[in-house]
Amino acid sequence: MDAKFRTALCVSQGQENLAPSELKKLRNKQRKAKRKAEQESALAAQVQVKREQHHKARQQQEQGDPEAPQLDELIPDKLARAEDPLEQAIKFLLPLRTLAADRIETHLMAFEIYFRKEKPLLMLQSLKRAWRLDSGHHHLHDCLVRFQRWMDAALKDLNPNVAAVLTAETQPMFRGRSALQMAEEFMETGAGGSQAAALWGARALRRLLPERTQHALATATALHFPDLSIQGCVEVLDSLREGDFGPCENEIEQYIKACHTKFPYAIAFKPPGQVQECAENHVEDIPLQPKEITVNN
CATH class of the missing domain: 1.25.40 (Serine Threonine Protein Phosphatase 5, Tetratricopeptide repeat)
Structure with missing residues (x-):
């Protein structure tokens, strides 16, 4: 007797001994398993087709086929400058x-x-x-x-x-409140609480009232805040350089000097000559060679 036939016969006889409810569960389970197998087979076929299409398109591009579909290229400069x-x-x-x-x-x-x-x-x-x-x-x-x-x-x-x-x-x-009233109120009550608040408040006020630029500059460049930090000062400096407070070359120079006094080791506020000197004096960490390790030990 054929082996497959014997297996099918045994399964059939086993099913006959099951209760109707158990038999129903078994058949549902078998149908689900069959559907799952069919879905996996179809998915594998789709993946294979896409893989073949991709390889074919790449080969056509390499051979210079003008009708070949263009593949997306991950070019950093292009991604950074989206249309x-x-x-x-x-x-x-x-x-x-x-x-x-x-x-x-x-x-x-x-x-x-x-x-x-x-x-x-x-x-x-x-x-x-x-x-x-x-x-x-x-x-x-x-x-x-x-x-x-x-x-x-x-x-x-x-x-x-x-x-x-x-x-x-x-x-x-x-x-x-009007926009100006909100800006003035924030400058009076909220801008003194932190360095970031002072910068945002001063920018908003200067945008509305250019004639109060000096007051806004004094608020933004103050260094008495409890949360004063190098990063916060760098953000203020960037804002000054980007023109948020109009032309202010003298104020930028004075602010850099004040920040350098406050944070003498911060490269962001060092004079150009000192920055160059730091770069020239920088010694890279060079790993010891095996012979040097032996000698040192």
Whole structure:
């Protein structure tokens, strides 16, 4: 008797001895196993087809076939200079809004993106989410000031329903204050608490009132904050150099000197001559050769 036939006969006889409920479970299990095997087989076939297509396309490219499909190349410079940076930023943002919704930086970044795309309702959504997490955050303050200023200019041209929503939903955050009033209030109450708050508050004030640049500069470049740090000073210096406070070459030079006095070993604040000297005197760690190890031991 054929071996397969004997096996099938034994299985059949075994099934006849099972209770109806157990037999039903067994058959369901067999059907599931069969479907799973078919799915795995189909998936393996698809993978093999894609692999063959990829190899074929690569061979055609290497042979110079102009009709060959172009493969995506991971070129760092191209990735760093996307043709549609805001759209790429949104792709990066979406998973963050799901996985890091409890971090205010996620919603502040969302606002910065939608502010540049001029999406008022999405700007509002981002601000409200950030507000719920930390209503006194220094970056959020800057976002609120800019959004209020944007609304003052754009509200009359928006859809009346959208304008009504923006006006109603921003009331708890704006509390009837203008952008200038919010900026001045923050400078009086919040800017003295930390180095970052001083920088963000000073930038917002200077943006609204260029004639108060000197006051804003004095606030941003102060070095008396309890959380003063090298990184914080570098951020202030970058802001000065980027022109956030207008032309201020003398102030930049004075700030570098003050930071160098405060942090004498920080390379970021060393005069150019000292930086070059540090680079020339730097000795790389060269591993000992086997002969040297033997001698030293």
